[in-house]
Amino acid sequence: MPRKPIKQFSVEWLQILDEQGQPDRPLLPALSPKEIQSLYEWMVLARVFDEKALALQREGRLGTYAPVRGQEATQVGSAHALGPADWVFPAFREMGVGIVRGIPMRMLFQYWSGDERGSEIPLHQHYFPTSIPVGTHIPHAVGAAWAAKLRKDPVVVAVYFGDGATSKGDFHEAMNMAGVFHLPVVFICQNNQWAISMPARRQTAAPTLAQKAIAYGFTGIQVDGNDIFAVYKVAKEAVEKARAGDGPTFIECLTYRMADHTTADDASRYRTEEMLKPWIAKDPIKRLRKFMDIESLWTSSYGEQVRTEAERRVAESVKEFEAQPPPDPADMFRYTYYELTPPLKEQMDDLLNFLKDREPKKE
Amino acid sequence: MPRLNIVQAVNQGLRQEMDRNPAVIVLGEDVGLDGGVFRVTEGLLARFGEDRVIDTPLSESGIVGIAIGMAAYGLVPVAEIQFMGFLYGAMEQLISHASRIRTRSRGRYHCPLVVRTPYGAGIHAPEHHSESTEAMLVHTPGLKVVVPASPYEAKGLLISAIRDPDPVIFLEPSRIYRAIKEEVPEKEYSIPLGVARRVREGEDLTLISWGAMLQPMVAAANHAATEGISAEVIDLRTLSPIDSESILVSVRKTGRVVIVHEAPRTGGLGGEVAALIAERALDYLEAPIVRVTGFDTAVPLPKMENYYLPNKERVLQAIHHVMEV
Numbered sequence: 296m297p298r299k300p301i302k303q304f305s306v307e308w309l310q311i312l313d314e315q316g317q318p319d320r321p322l323l324p325a326l327s328p329k330e331i332q333s334l335y336e337w338m339v340l341a342r343v344f345d346e347k348a349l350a351l352q353r354e355g356r357l358g359t360y361a362p363v364r365g366q367e368a369t370q371v372g373s374a375h376a377l378g379p380a381d382w383v384f385p386a387f388r389e390m391g392v393g394i395v396r397g398i399p400m401r402m403l404f405q406y407w408s409g410d411e412r413g414s415e416i417p418l419h420q421h422y423f424p425t426s427i428p429v430g431t432h433i434p435h436a437v438g439a440a441w442a443a444k445l446r447k448d449p450v451v452v453a454v455y456f457g458d459g460a461t462s463k464g465d466f467h468e469a470m471n472m473a474g475v476f477h478l479p480v481v482f483i484c485q486n487n488q489w490a491i492s493m494p495a496r497r498q499t500a501a502p503t504l505a506q507k508a509i510a511y512g513f514t515g516i517q518v519d520g521n522d523i524f525a526v527y528k529v530a531k532e533a534v535e536k537a538r539a540g541d542g543p544t545f546i547e548c549l550t551y552r553m554a555d556h557t558t559a560d561d562a563s564r565y566r567t568e569e570m571l572k573p574w575i576a577k578d579p580i581k582r583l584r585k586f587m588d589i590e591s592l593w594t595s596s597y598g599e600q601v602r603t604e605a606e607r608r609v610a611e612s613v614k615e616f617e618a619q620p621p622p623d624p625a626d627m628f629r630y631t632y633y634e635l636t637p638p639l640k641e642q643m644d645d646l647l648n649f650l651k652d653r654e655p656k657k658e
Numbered sequence: 659m660p661r662l663n664i665v666q667a668v669n670q671g672l673r674q675e676m677d678r679n680p681a682v683i684v685l686g687e688d689v690g691l692d693g694g695v696f697r698v699t700e701g702l703l704a705r706f707g708e709d710r711v712i713d714t715p716l717s718e719s720g721i722v723g724i725a726i727g728m729a730a731y732g733l734v735p736v737a738e739i740q741f742m743g744f745l746y747g748a749m750e751q752l753i754s755h756a757s758r759i760r761t762r763s764r765g766r767y768h769c770p771l772v773v774r775t776p777y778g779a780g781i782h783a784p785e786h787h788s789e790s791t792e793a794m795l796v797h798t799p800g801l802k803v804v805v806p807a808s809p810y811e812a813k814g815l816l817i818s819a820i821r822d823p824d825p826v827i828f829l830e831p832s833r834i835y836r837a838i839k840e841e842v843p844e845k846e847y848s849i850p851l852g853v854a855r856r857v858r859e860g861e862d863l864t865l866i867s868w869g870a871m872l873q874p875m876v877a878a879a880n881h882a883a884t885e886g887i888s889a890e891v892i893d894l895r896t897l898s899p900i901d902s903e904s905i906l907v908s909v910r911k912t913g914r915v916v917i918v919h920e921a922p923r924t925g926g927l928g929g930e931v932a933a934l935i936a937e938r939a940l941d942y943l944e945a946p947i948v949r950v951t952g953f954d955t956a957v958p959l960p961k962m963e964n965y966y967l968p969n970k971e972r973v974l975q976a977i978h979h980v981m982e983v
Contacts, residue, residue: 384727415764423730424762428754434720435755438727438735445683445709445733465751468720475715630761631800633768633823636852636899 304509309529310519314577316585324528328592334375334523335587336601338367338580341391343605344400345554347613348390348407352558356617358409361388365521365553368579369485370455371395372526373548376534377453382421382443384436384454386429388485392455396422400612410622421450429490430460433469433482440478440537451537453481453530459490461507462498470545474511479537481530482508482545485520487552492565508545520548521579524586551577624650659841664834667809667842668698668774671816672736674846676706679734682820685712686721686738695740696776696835722748722773726756729771734820742777742829743786749794756825757800769825772816776832777805778870778920779952779967782960789957790869790921795827796898796930802826802851803897805869809840814849815895822851831870838873851896854904860890863914863980866905866931868894871918871968878973887981897927905931906939913944914980918968923951945983948976 311322326334345364351357363370370391377383377396385392390403398416406413406425414424423439426432436454443450460466461484473480486504488495501507508515518525526548533544551574555562587593628635628643635643662670676682684699684706690713693700703711714721718739725735739745745752752773759769779788795803804819804826806812812830819826857872858879867875872893879889890908894900909915915935917928928949935947950968958966 411761411764414762415766418766423767424759426755428750431723431750431754434723434751435727435730437720438724438729439731440727441724442728442731442733446731464747465719465723468715468717469723471715472717472720472724626764630763630765632760632802632899638899638902 304506306503306506306509306515306517308517308519309525310522311524311528312522312582312586314582316582316589318524318586322528324524324531326524326527328590331583331587331592334371334527335580335583336605337371337375337391337395338523338583339601340605340608341367341371341394342580343602343609344390344394344403347609348404349554349558351404351613357404357407359557359559360407361557362554363388363391365551365574365579366485366487367391368523368583369483369520369526369548369550372523373453373483373530373546376527376530377451378534380421380448380450381534382423382436382439382450382452384423384432384439384452385425386432386456386460387425387427388457389455393422396420398422400609401615404612404616405619408616410619411626412619412622430456430463430466432456433460433466434472437469437473437478437480440473440480441476444478449538451479451481451534453483453534455483455485457490458484458486458488458495458498458504459493460484461504470508470511473543474513477542479540480543481533481537482543483530484545484547486547486549488550489552489556489562489566491556491560503547505545505547513543513545515545515547517547517549520550521577521582523579523583550579553578659843661839662809662842663836663839664806664809664812664830665696665698665836667813668816668830669700669702670842670844671813671820672699672702673705675817675820676702676710678846681732682734682736683710683712683728684736684738685714685725687714687716687740689713689738694738696832698774698830699738718744718747719751722751722756725771725773726751726759726769729769729825730759730767734770736772736774736820739773739775741787741789742775742791743789745773745775748773752795752801752825752827753798757798760824761800768823770823772819772826772828774828774830776835777829778831778833779957779963780833780870782963785959788963790919790952792829792897793921793925793927796927800825801898803829804851804895805829805831805897806895807831807869807872807893808838809842811849811855811893811895813842814847815851817846817848818851821848826851829869833870834873849895852899852901853895854901855893855895856890856904856908857893858889858891860888860912862888862912863916863977864890864892864905864908864912865916865918865973865977866892866894867918868897871920874968874970875918875973877970878977881970881974882977887977889977900930900934902934902938905934909935909939910942913942915943915947916950916973916976916980917947918950918973920952920967922954923949924954926951945980948980950976
C-alpha cells in the first residue's frame, strides 16, 4: 500500500501593524481611541520603569535586574486581553504584565532589590509570585486552571515564559496535560530570540515554536510580538475560547530582547550591534506611536505628557520603595511553614539572640 | 474492630477525607480505573468520579507541578507517584516550588498537597523500585516528611497529612503494605505530625527508626529481652519536622543508642539524629552511637537486597556492641 498523508497541519502568523505603523484595517481589533491611548501609556510606563530599574542597578540601589525592553507590546497587549478575575503566572521578566495588572511598582522595585516583601502581591490581583527556574512554573498554571474548571469558576489562566522554556521537560508535561484535559489556559511564549547567549535556533530545530502546540492537540499561532494589536487580538481570542470551555491556546509572540539578559550579562559577548539594529527599527512603542500619528491620536505634547507622567509615577514608586524599613530577620523563618516548627523556632531564637547580643548597648 | 493492612488503611483514610472535604482530590498514574498499582486507591473512582480521581498521563513532574497549582488555587490534591524512584523527576517541583510557595508569596499562597509514594526495598522489584532517599526530602525546608510503620499509624498520619496546610511527602513502606494487619478503627482519627511514638519501653538502650525498619528493630529488641537487655524503641513517624524531645528524653534515660535506617549511610537521617544527641545529650552517653543502615551503594537488585537491608541480626549485633562498651 502506498504511503499517504494522514494528517496535515499549518501554522498561522498574524501581523496587523507593519513597521511603519500602517494597519491592515479589516484586522484591527475593536479598541476605542481611549483604549489605544492607554495601551500606549502602559507601554511607555513599562519602558520608563525598565530604564529607571537599570539606572538604579548601576547605582547599586537595586540588585540583578532582567530588563523588559523590546517586549512591551507582547506584555501589555496580552495582559490587556485578560479580565480582572483571570490569573497570571509570570516567569521573571514580566514587569510589563505586572504593571498592567496593577501590581504597585514600589513592590516590583522591592523584589528586584532583593526584598522579599516585594512579593506580597495583593491576592485579588491573581498574580502569582515570580518564578525564576525556567519553565517550571508552567505546570502550576495548568493546575490552577484545572482547579478553576473543577470549581466551575469562569476564569482563564495566562502563563508567561520565553523561547528557552520550550526546551524544558516541564513545558512538555504542562502542555500535554492542558491538551488532554482541555483546560482554560493561554500559553504566552515570548520568543525574544535569546536564552542568555543562545539564539532560538539553539533551542529547537523547528521553524516555529507555535507548531509545538499541534503535537499537544491544540492551536498554536505565531504573532508579531512587537505589534500590540496582533498580540492583543490573538490573546483576546484565546482568552474567550478558553472561557467558553474550548481549551488551551499557545501563542508565540515573536519579539526581541533588546537589552542584556540581566544586568549581570554582557550581550556584546555573543551579539553584534548589527544584529540588534533592525529590532531598534521595530521597537513596539515606536510602531504604535506611528499608527496613532496616522490616526491623529498622537501629538508631540501628548507624547511629552505621557512620558512626564510615567516618569513622575516611577519616581514616586522609587521614593516609596526606598522609604521601606529594613526587613525583620524573623521573617526568614515565618513563612516556611504555616506554624513555626520546633526546630525552626529554635533556629530563629538562636539568630535573634545572637543579633540581640551584638546590638550596641544603650546607655 | 476490623483488622486492616496498610493498603486498606490508607485507602480508608483517603476515602474518609474525600467524603469529609470536597476539595480533596486524588491524581496520579493508574490511580483511577486500575485503583493504583498497589490498589491503594481502589474504589475511589467509582465513589467520587473522574473530576476527583484523576488518571493522569505518565508525567511525574507534571503531576506534582499541577498539584502545586491546584493547591495554590484552593484544592487539596493527594498525588500518587508510583514508586519513590520515580519521584526524582518531580524533585525540582518539590524543592524549587512546593516547599517555597508559602515563603515566596510571604504566606499569601500555600501548598497543602500530599505526595504519596511507596518507598523501600524488600519487594523483589526491578531497579528504581526500592529507593529510600528520604533524607533528600528532609533536607528541603518547607516540606514535611511522614513515614508510617503500621496500618493504624498509616491511616491516622495520612489524615493529618491531608489536613496539614503545608506540603507533606507521605512515604508508604511497600515492603509491609500487606505484611501486617492490625485493628484500625472505622471512625476517622488523626495522629499529629511531628510527634514520635515510643513503641516499646526499655531502660538499657534506645533504638530509633521509622517505616519498614521498625519490624526488624522490634524483633531484635524482643530477642535482646530474652538476653536480659531492655531496649526502648522509638518510631520517629515524622522525619521532618523531627521530634527532638522524644529522642532526647529516651537517650537521657538509657545512655545508649542504635539508629536504624535502610537508606544509604552517608548523609542519611541517622547522622542528623546522632548529631542532635551529640549536641544535646553527650553527657548522658555511655557508649558511642551506632548506626545500622543500608550502604553507600545503589540499592541492589533483588538477588542481593537481603545483604543490603538491615535485618534483625544486624540490629542485634549493634545492640550487643553498644551494651559491651
